[in-house]
Amino acid sequence: RWLGRAFxxxxxxxxxxxxxxxxxxxxxxxxxxxxxxxxSANAPVGDxxxxxxxxxxxxxxxxxxxxETAEAVFNYHRSLNETxxxxxSFLPSGSVFSRARQxxxxxGFDLKANNHLTLKKLGLIADTHFSxxxxxxxxxxxxxxxxxxxxxxxxxxxxxxxxxxxxPGNLLRMAVNRTSTKADSYGHQLTVRQKFDFRHELPWGDxxxxxxxxxxxxxxxxxxxxxxxxxxxxxxxxxxxxxxRSGYQRGYDVMAKAGYxxxxxxxxxxxxxxxxxxxxEKTGSNLFRLDWDEHFAGSEVLPSVTDYARLQDLPxxxxxxxxxxASETLLAANYYLRDPERERxxxxxxxxxxxxxxxTEDYWRGGKSTEVTDHRWIFRPSLxxxxxxxxxxxxxxxxxxxxxxxxDLKQKxxxxxxxxxxxxxxxxxxxxxxHSHHFRILVHSRLNNDLHYLTWNSQFNLLRNLLAxxxxxxxxxxxxxxxxxxxxxNWNTQNSLRYHRTLDRKKRISLDVSTRFDxxxxxxxxxxxxxxxxxxxxxxxxxxxxxxxxxYEYDQWKAGISGxxxxxxxxxxxxxxxxVHSLDYQYGLTLQGRLPLDLQMVTDLKMYSRxxxxxxxxxxxxxxxxxxxxxxxxxxxxxxALKAYDLLHQISQTMVAxxxxxxxxxxxxxxxxxxxxxxxxxxxxxxxKRP
Numbered sequence: 302r303w304l305g306r307a308f309x310x311x312x313x314x315x316x317x318x319x320x321x322x323x324x325x326x327x328x329x330x331x332x333x334x335x336x337x338x339x340x341s342a343n344a345p346v347g348d349x350x351x352x353x354x355x356x357x358x359x360x361x362x363x364x365x366x367x368x369e370t371a372e373a374v375f376n377y378h379r380s381l382n383e384t385x386x387x388x389x390s391f392l393p394s395g396s397v398f399s400r401a402r403q404x405x406x407x408x409g410f411d412l413k414a415n416n417h418l419t420l421k422k423l424g425l426i427a428d429t430h431f432s433x434x435x436x437x438x439x440x441x442x443x444x445x446x447x448x449x450x451x452x453x454x455x456x457x458x459x460x461x462x463x464x465x466x467x468x469p470g471n472l473l474r475m476a477v478n479r480t481s482t483k484a485d486s487y488g489h490q491l492t493v494r495q496k497f498d499f500r501h502e503l504p505w506g507d508x509x510x511x512x513x514x515x516x517x518x519x520x521x522x523x524x525x526x527x528x529x530x531x532x533x534x535x536x537x538x539x540x541x542x543x544x545x546r547s548g549y550q551r552g553y554d555v556m557a558k559a560g561y562x563x564x565x566x567x568x569x570x571x572x573x574x575x576x577x578x579x580x581x582e583k584t585g586s587n588l589f590r591l592d593w594d595e596h597f598a599g600s601e602v603l604p605s606v607t608d609y610a611r612l613q614d615l616p617x618x619x620x621x622x623x624x625x626x627a628s629e630t631l632l633a634a635n636y637y638l639r640d641p642e643r644e645r646x647x648x649x650x651x652x653x654x655x656x657x658x659x660x661t662e663d664y665w666r667g668g669k670s671t672e673v674t675d676h677r678w679i680f681r682p683s684l685x686x687x688x689x690x691x692x693x694x695x696x697x698x699x700x701x702x703x704x705x706x707x708x709d710l711k712q713k714x715x716x717x718x719x720x721x722x723x724x725x726x727x728x729x730x731x732x733x734x735x736h737s738h739h740f741r742i743l744v745h746s747r748l749n750n751d752l753h754y755l756t757w758n759s760q761f762n763l764l765r766n767l768l769a770x771x772x773x774x775x776x777x778x779x780x781x782x783x784x785x786x787x788x789x790x791n792w793n794t795q796n797s798l799r800y801h802r803t804l805d806r807k808k809r810i811s812l813d814v815s816t817r818f819d820x821x822x823x824x825x826x827x828x829x830x831x832x833x834x835x836x837x838x839x840x841x842x843x844x845x846x847x848x849x850x851x852x853y854e855y856d857q858w859k860a861g862i863s864g865x866x867x868x869x870x871x872x873x874x875x876x877x878x879x880x881v882h883s884l885d886y887q888y889g890l891t892l893q894g895r896l897p898l899d900l901q902m903v904t905d906l907k908m909y910s911r912x913x914x915x916x917x918x919x920x921x922x923x924x925x926x927x928x929x930x931x932x933x934x935x936x937x938x939x940x941x942a943l944k945a946y947d948l949l950h951q952i953s954q955t956m957v958a959x960x961x962x963x964x965x966x967x968x969x970x971x972x973x974x975x976x977x978x979x980x981x982x983x984x985x986x987x988x989x990k991r992p
Contacts, residue, residue, distance in 0.1 A: 302326055302975035302977055303326060304324070304327055304977065305324045306321070306324075307320075307321060308320075314363070315360065315361045315362065316358075316359060316360045317358070318357075318359075319357040320355075321355055321356070322355075326350040328348070328972050330349075330376070330378075346382070346970065346971065346972075347380050347969070347970055347972070348970060348972060348973065349380035350380070351377070352377045353376040355372065357371070357372040358371045358372075365422075366420070366421060367419060367421060368418075369416070369417065370416070371415070371416045372414070372415050372416075373412070374412075374413050374414075375411075376410060377410040378408065379407070380408070381404075381406055382969070383403070383404045383405075383969070383970040384402070384967055384968065385400075385401070385402050385456070385457040385968040386399075386400070386457070387399075387457055387915055387916035387965070389450075389965075390772070390774065390827075390962060390963040391875070391962060392827060392828075393875060394776070396876060396879045396963075397446070397448055397477075397779075399445065399446045399447065400445050400464075401442065401443065401461075402442065402443050402457060402461050403440065403443075404440070405438055405440050406438065406439045406440075407437065407439075409435050409436035409437055410434075411433065411434040412431075413430075413431070413432045414432075415428070415429065423501075424499055424500045424501045425497065426497070426499075427496070427497050428496040430492070430494040430495075431493055433490070433491050434490045435488070436489075438484075438485070439485055440526075441481075441483050443464075443465060443480070443481050444461075444479065445460065445461055445464045446476065446478045446479070446723075447475050449475040450915065452916065455918070456917065456918030457918065460472065464476060465481070473533060476533045478531060478779040479531050480528065480723065481528075481529045483526060484526035484527075485524075485525050485526075486525070488520065488523065488548075489520055489521065493517050493518075494514065494517075496512075497511075497512060497513050498512045499512065506564050507561065507562060507563050508561070508564070508572075509560075509561060510558070510560035510562060510574060511560075512557070512558040512559075513555075513556065513557045513558070514555070515553070516553065516554040517554075518550070518553075519550075519551040520549065521549040522548045522549075523545070523546070524544075525545045525546075526543075527543055528541070529542075530542075530723065532778055532779070534777065540722070542592050543591035544589070544591065544592075544720075545588070545609065546720075547586070547589075549585050550582065550583070550585075551583050552580065552581050553580070555578075555579050555580075556576060556577070556578045558574055560572055560573060560574030560575065560631075568637055569635070569636050570635040570637075571635075572631075572632075572633045573630070573631065574631040574633075575628070576631070577627075577628055578625075578626070578627040579624075579625065579626050581623065581625070582622070582623045582625075583621070584620075584623075585618075585619060585620035585621060586618065587619075588613065588614040588617045589613050589614065591609060593612050594609070615667045616666070616667040617718055617720040618666065619664065619665060619716075621663065621664045621665070621711055622662075623661070623662050623663075623710065624660070625658065625659075629654055629656045630654070630655050631652065631653070632653040633651065633652045633653070634650075635651075636649040643691050644692045644693050645690055645691050645692070645693065646688075646689050647689070648686070648687040648688075649685070649686055650685040650686075651682075651685075652682065653682050654682070655678065656681070657676075657677075657678055658707065659676045660674065660676075660710055662714070664714045667716075671714050673710045673713050673730075675710060675713075679705045679707075679734075683702035683703075684699075684702070685700045687699075693747070695744070695745070695746045696743070696744070696746075697744055699741070699742050700739075703738050704736070704737045705734055705736050706734060708734070708735075708768055712729060712732060712768075712785045713728060713729065713730050713731075714730070715728050716728045723778075724780075724783065725780060726782075726783050726784075728784075732768065732787060733766050734766065735767050736765040737763065737764050738763040740760065741760045742757075742759050743756070743757070744756070749802075752801070753801070753803065754802075755800050756797075756798070757799075758796070758799075759795070760794060762794070765789055766788075767789070767824075768786075768787060769785070769826065770784070770785055770786075771784045771785070771786045771826035771835055774828070774830070776829060777830070788837070789824070791822060792822050793820060793821040793822065794819070795819045797818075798815070798816045798817075799814070799816075800812075800814045800815075801814075809853055810852070810853050811851070811852045811854075812850075813849070813850040813851075814848070816846075816847055816848075817845070817846040817847075818845050818846075819842075819845075820844075821842040821959075823839070823840045824837060825837075825838050825960060826838065836875075838873070839873070839875075840872065840873045840959065840960065841870075841871075841872045841874070842870065843869075843870040843872075844867060845867070846866070846868075847865065848863070848864070848865040848866075849863065849864050849865075850862070850863040857894055858892075858895075859891075859894065860891065860893075861890060862888075863888065863889060864886070864887065864888035864889075865888075866884070866886040867885045868882070868883075869881070869882070869884075869885070869913075870882050881915070881964060882913050883911065883914055884913050887907055887909045887910065888907070888908055889907025891904070891905040892905075899932055899933070900931070901930070902928075902929070903928070903929045903931075904926070904928040904929070905925075905926070905927050906924070906926045907924075907925050908922060908924050908925075911955065914955075914957075914966055918968070923953050924949055924951050925947055925949065925951050925952055926947070926948040926949050926951075927945060927946055928944075928945045929942055929944045930943045931943070931979075937983070938984060939981070939982050939983075940979070940980075941980055941981075942978070943976070943979070944979060945975075945976045945977075946972070946974055946975050946976075947972075947973075947974035949974070953971060954968065954970075956969075
């Protein structure tokens with residue numbers, strides 16, 4: 302593993318020029334801060350090689366007329382990602398299972414440039430943005446569908462290796478289908494945006510507010526794959542498809558607004574804003590079946606769309622033009638009172654935005670044109686209250702907001718897409734807007750001092766007409782059919798209680814205890830060929846979590862021990878036998894301090910354990926050990942550090958997702974372990990003093 306960085310800054314009283322460069326293969330994509338400090342966090346997923354260069358120029362007029370900041374960054378990356386997925390689908394007749402493995406090799410670059418100009422006396426702010434991205438990828442994937450759990454045959458990798466071998470044995474008897482895909486893709490995206498904000502204080506203290514923005518974007522993506530599908534069972538069949546998909550997206554977005562703000566001496570502020578917004582998007586995705594040409598022999602180079610126009614799969618190709626217009630009136634009332642003498646404050650914020658939207662979607666698929674329109678009022682109010690008692694002792698926060706979302710009009714077109722033979726997608730002309738209500742309350746109380754406090758945080762979310770994907774499963778072929786629908790009954794709540802205090806008079810020992818309880822009610826629509834029709838499905842998910850940390854500080858030493866346990870309980874209402882109880886727990890210690898020879902040491906050792914997962918390869922114990930030794934020389938100009946990341950090569954990335962239709966366990970490739978020596982040299986040069 303390797304890493305190289307360079308950072309330089311030149312500054313005067315009214316300007317600053319910053320240049321930096323970064324090259325590494327440890328997934329580090331951060332840029333330096335303005336003082337030259339680099340963030341130490343790594344992206345844990347995948348294995349990425351990154352090169353980036355950039356700079357920033359800031360000029361602050363010495364007469365106070367303007368301030369301008371321009372920055373640009375160029376990134377090039379080459380990455381490897383691998384995922385293993387284990388899925389269980391809850392169906393009326395019982396669960397079905399699938400396993401998938403996918404490997405992605407990607408490379409590409411992106412360029413971003415921004416300019417921020419402030420004309421101080423005029424009250425005008427101008428923001429300019431430019432970005433361009435280009436990506437290429439190679440993908441290989443294997444999937445298998447089973448009517449019974451294959452967990453007894455080992456990990457996801459072992460199951461798929463056996464399923465695709467020449468002698469799959471008993472595993473083949475429970476398999477419904479198997480697929481393999483090899484794909485190449487490339488694409489680009491260009492975005493240009495200009496924004497203006499004007500705020501002018503009038504002689505009597507009120508504000509005049511004006512604003513405008515314009516954005517234009519253009520992009521395309523091309524995807525070619527070799528897809529093989531085998532339906533297993535009593536009468537096995539096999540199908541091979543050579544496919545080319547060409548997509549595009551381009552459009553513009555313009556906005557203008559005007560407002561007026563009133564400021565009263567008693568702490569109240571009132572404002573009204575009117576905004577006009579228009580957006581047009583042209584998108585499309587055209588599919589070509591190269592295997593329909595008996596003379597096509599395949600190629601490692603993506604073929605040209607124009608060469609195969611006669612092979613277009615019209616029922617699975619579509620083009621769309623969306624025109625969106627909106628007018629918004631925003632009323633806001635704010636109150637803020639700070640009492641420095643009593644050390645307390647009160648704030649109140651109420652916003653009442655009312656939108657009128659008009660959307661037209663012109664949609665073409667399979668030689669058929671469809672127009673879908675939507676005209677409606679949308680109301681999204683929000684309320685925030687905050688009160689801090691005397692001497693800043695107790696803090697109370699209460700908030701509520703409501704959101705309304707229209708469905709994508711493409712989903713309201715009556716269509717059937719079979720481009721993926723095992724996952725059929727349909728539209729639904731009867732979709733309605735969704736509503737969500739969000740409540741939050743927070744109480745923070747200092748019991749004796751800043752290091753002794755109790756915090757309670759609770760949230761409640763109610764979802765109405767939630768947009769979901771109705772699922773129908775055909776047991777003989779393993780084909781899923783998805784159709785968007787509106788469902789009710791979804792809600793969730795997240796609650797936490799945290800207690801922190803010191804345990805001794807010298808405040809060297811501190812204790813932190815956190816209790817959390819989350820509940821999710823997931824409602825969806827599903828059916829299979831044994832059911833009379835689509836039926837409502839409910840799944841309850843309970844996630845209690847407990848965490849404890851004990852820290853000790855003395856002189857230049859800090860030590861800590863910590864532990865956390867989380868219990869994930871999943872209970873489907875219609876198939877209680879598919880209930881899941883998984884346990885994730887971790888414990889470990891941290892230590893940092895100064896050793897002889899002025900060495901600075903930092904280390905952490907933590908055990909991550911998982912139990913109760915369907916895929917046995919995820920029920921693991923991973924002992925992760927990181928360590929670093931560092932020393933400063935030459936009066937702090939030279940820093941030497943020896944860093945060891947995941948010394949025992951145990952880091953693993955695992956995620957579980959649950960809804961009313963099933964659960965998915967996903968493993969992702971993690972950054973490999975490494976030991977690296979860092980050498981950092983800092984130097985500066987001051988200009989000669991003027992006489």
